[in-house]
Structures are given as C-alpha cells and as structure tokens.
Amino acid sequence: MIKKCVILLFIQISLQCSTPTFYNNIIRVNTGTEMFISGCMSPETLNFDGNIKEIAISDENIFDLNEGAVQNISANEFAIYFHHTTIEIIRRDAFLNLPGLVRVDMGRNKIRRIFENSFKDLPSLKLVGLYDNEIVDFWPRSFNNLPMLEEVVLSGNYLDSFDQAWFHKTPKLRKIYLGGNIMCDIPTLAFVNLPSVEFLDFHANQIEYVDKDAFKGLVNLETLLLNDNNLKSLEFNLPSPSKLTLVNIDHNNLTYISDDMLERIRPTIKRFEMNGNPWTCACYDKLRSWGQNATITFKAVEAGKANVTCINPKTNPNECIQRGDDDFEHEFWTPFLNKNLIRKERLEECHV
Structure with missing residues (x-):
C-alpha cells in the first residue's frame, strides 16, 4: 500500500x-x-x-x-x-x-x-519585473487572474506596441513601465480596460503620435512620462474629473502646444516638465505665463557656449501656432537634438 x-x-x-x-x-x-x-x-x-x-x-x-x-x-x-x-x-x-x-x-x-x-x-x-530582456511580444492573457498585481516593469525590451489584452483580471494594477522600447505611437483606447492604472512610463521610445483618446478610461492616472521620444504635437483628452498631476515631455520635438491642451491639464497638474524641446519663443513665453499656476521646469539647453531656450520661426515669429518643419532654419534645431546611437538604431527597427 x-x-x-x-x-x-x-x-x-x-x-x-x-x-x-x-x-x-x-x-x-x-x-x-x-x-x-x-x-x-x-x-x-x-x-x-x-x-x-x-x-x-x-x-x-x-x-x-x-x-x-x-x-x-x-x-x-x-x-x-x-x-x-x-x-x-x-x-x-x-x-x-x-x-x-x-x-x-x-x-x-x-x-x-x-x-x-x-x-x-x-x-x-x-510585482513582475521583465526589464532589460529581448521581449518582442506577449500573448493575450499573459498576466491572468492576478488579484493583487500592482506593478509590471517591461522597460528595455523590443516592444513595438502595447496591448491591454496582455492583462486579464488584474483589478489592482497601478504602474506600468514601458520605457526604452521601440514604440512609435499610442493608439486610441489603449488602456480603456485598465482603469486602475495610476502611473505610465513611455520614456525613451520612438513615439511620434499619441491618439486623442489614447488614455480614455484612465480615471486614476496621476503620472505620465513621455520624455525622450519624437513627439511633434501633444493633444489628448483626459477623463473628467482628472487626477493627472505630473507630465514629463522633456526632449521631444515639440515647438507648440495648444491652449486647449493646457486648459485640460490645468485643474490638477502640479509638475509639467518640458525641457529640451525646440519651442518657438512665442510658445515658450506662453508656457511661462501659463505656468504661474503650476510647477513647470525650464532648463536652458547648451549649444556650444551659448544657452538656447527657444527658436524663432521664419514667419510670424510673435505667434504661438503649429508649424511645419520648413518654417525653421536647420541650424536652430541642432542644439535640441538629444538622440543617442542606441535610439537611432531602434528607430530603424521601429519603422521596418
């Protein structure tokens, strides 16, 4: 027996x-x-x-x-x-x-x-940490029925997109780290089924476009990191009421931001980081004025021995409006280029 x-x-x-x-x-x-x-x-x-x-x-x-x-x-x-x-x-x-x-x-x-x-x-x-690997994709429901899961770290991989279908029955998920991947955009309704998320990190990708409704449904979002990407515009909707207190868009290709976007984030924003962007001087001045009611960081970008904080376009320099690349002299962009070799290589992969 x-x-x-x-x-x-x-x-x-x-x-x-x-x-x-x-x-x-x-x-x-x-x-x-x-x-x-x-x-x-x-x-x-x-x-x-x-x-x-x-x-x-x-x-x-x-x-x-x-x-x-x-x-x-x-x-x-x-x-x-x-x-x-x-x-x-x-x-x-x-x-x-x-x-x-x-x-x-x-x-x-x-x-x-x-x-x-x-x-x-x-x-x-x-917590699940999968940072600094070679991950190219997740199957749907890779994270399934994890009632206490709060944080997932996916930084430093080769993800060219994010899919909320990776997560199923994760009601307490608060933080998602996606920095250092090769994403080009954040599509519409990307997080609509993950309303518990409070913190999103997309730094050091190759993001050029964020859909207006990319963050729809994120009623608890407090921190959004989009620094070190390739954004030329920033225009997205927020839930009402919003809890967003920190946005970082340092080192992108932003020359302009709309009044509507500033008004959307104004009620709750406490820190808005925007260093290292080629703002037109009219927009830079507008942002400084707007920032009287928020904590906004500005830091001059070194260009040789001179400090450059903004650039003047060829036409209508006193207006803060959206412009095409041909409205700027090439040499004025140079001080703001902050793309290292690794990111250039990943950019090529992103557009394959």
Missing part, C-alpha cells in the same frame, strides 16, 4: 514537471544556502528546512521556463529572482500553485516571448 502511494505521488509530480526546466543549476535560498537543482523547482527538489523568503538564480544556462518550472511552494510572502540567465521563453503555467509568491524579478535575461497564462492564478503576486 505504501509502495503504491509513493508511486502515485511520483506520477503526480512527474505529470506536473513533464518537461524539465533545470539541469544541475545552482540556486540560492534566502541569500545564503546554495544547492543544485534539476527538473522543476518544488519542495521535493529544494529540500530546504526553514522559512523561504527568497529564491535566486543568476548566471546560469536555462533556456525555457516550462510548465510547472516553479511549483507547489507554500512559503508565505516570498520572492523569485532570475538574473543574467539564458532564459528565452516563459511558457504557460510556469509558476504553478504558489499562493505566497509576491514578487517575480526576471530582469536582464534573454527572454523573447511570454506565453498565455505564464503568470496565472497567483493570488499574492504584486
């Missing part, structure tokens, strides 16, 4: 770990204890006595996180870290039956794809 139970238990574990993930890899538990692991990570393979707070793997050859790669660990409030590994794919149900898992940090690996239900049914999970 005992022999039969052992066999059944072995069969159950084998079914959940039908495709091994680990092959004699070194893991570290609670920043101290090191051990070798093969197959899947579970109480049986960990064989660790004590309260698990942290499991970490770094600088190891691990190609895919397969189904049940990490499973059945009952520790309370523990975190998993995978750094500098060769992981390329996270498959569905890679994290299985982990009721106390609060954090998954998988930054600086080789991850390219995230399958549907890769992060699913993890009732305590609050």
Whole structure:
C-alpha cells in the first residue's frame, strides 16, 4: 500500500514537471544556502528546512521556463529572482500553485516571448519585473487572474506596441513601465480596460503620435512620462474629473502646444516638465505665463557656449501656432537634438 502511494505521488509530480526546466543549476535560498537543482523547482527538489523568503538564480544556462518550472511552494510572502540567465521563453503555467509568491524579478535575461497564462492564478503576486530582456511580444492573457498585481516593469525590451489584452483580471494594477522600447505611437483606447492604472512610463521610445483618446478610461492616472521620444504635437483628452498631476515631455520635438491642451491639464497638474524641446519663443513665453499656476521646469539647453531656450520661426515669429518643419532654419534645431546611437538604431527597427 505504501509502495503504491509513493508511486502515485511520483506520477503526480512527474505529470506536473513533464518537461524539465533545470539541469544541475545552482540556486540560492534566502541569500545564503546554495544547492543544485534539476527538473522543476518544488519542495521535493529544494529540500530546504526553514522559512523561504527568497529564491535566486543568476548566471546560469536555462533556456525555457516550462510548465510547472516553479511549483507547489507554500512559503508565505516570498520572492523569485532570475538574473543574467539564458532564459528565452516563459511558457504557460510556469509558476504553478504558489499562493505566497509576491514578487517575480526576471530582469536582464534573454527572454523573447511570454506565453498565455505564464503568470496565472497567483493570488499574492504584486510585482513582475521583465526589464532589460529581448521581449518582442506577449500573448493575450499573459498576466491572468492576478488579484493583487500592482506593478509590471517591461522597460528595455523590443516592444513595438502595447496591448491591454496582455492583462486579464488584474483589478489592482497601478504602474506600468514601458520605457526604452521601440514604440512609435499610442493608439486610441489603449488602456480603456485598465482603469486602475495610476502611473505610465513611455520614456525613451520612438513615439511620434499619441491618439486623442489614447488614455480614455484612465480615471486614476496621476503620472505620465513621455520624455525622450519624437513627439511633434501633444493633444489628448483626459477623463473628467482628472487626477493627472505630473507630465514629463522633456526632449521631444515639440515647438507648440495648444491652449486647449493646457486648459485640460490645468485643474490638477502640479509638475509639467518640458525641457529640451525646440519651442518657438512665442510658445515658450506662453508656457511661462501659463505656468504661474503650476510647477513647470525650464532648463536652458547648451549649444556650444551659448544657452538656447527657444527658436524663432521664419514667419510670424510673435505667434504661438503649429508649424511645419520648413518654417525653421536647420541650424536652430541642432542644439535640441538629444538622440543617442542606441535610439537611432531602434528607430530603424521601429519603422521596418
């Protein structure tokens, strides 16, 4: 009878770990204890006595996180870290039956794809970090039924778009980091099904266009970072009432902003950062005047030994109006160019 139970238990574990993930890899538990692991990570393979707070793997050859790669660990409030590994794919149900898992940090690996239900049914999970990988896309519902998820860090990848379908049943999602990708635009209704979001970071993409209704439905949005992109215009609607308090549009290609846009953000804005844009002098003066009721940062951009804060167009220099590129002398744009080599390379990828 005992022999039969052992066999059944072995069969159950084998079914959940039908495709091994680990092959004699070194893991570290609670920043101290090191051990070798093969197959899947579970109480049986960990064989660790004590309260698990942290499991970490770094600088190891691990190609895919397969189904049940990490499973059945009952520790309370523990975190998993995978750094500098060769992981390329996270498959569905890679994290299985982990009721106390609060954090998954998988930054600086080789991850390219995230399958549907890769992060699913993890009732305590609050943060997922997938920054500085090579991710090109997520399957729909990659993040599924995560009732406590608050923060997702997707910075430093190769995402050319954002799709809210990646998230399903994530009612507490507050922060999404998308900086350092290769996105060209933010389309209409991009976040309409994610009303809990308070913080959006799009810095250092290649964004040239933001649809007027891109942020429709974001009734809790407080912070919007669009700095270091290629925006030539900024015109988007906000929910009423709005909670937006901080907008950063530093280092874009903005020469003009409409009165309507300023009036939309005026009621709640506390900080509006706009340094390093080639504002026309008429618009620059208008912004300074408007900023008397908001905290706006201005910083002169160095051009050789001279400080340049604005430029004069060829026609009607005293008017703050939207203009075409041919209304400016090329040399006046030069001080404002702030695109590094990496961003130029990504721009080529973005338009392929």
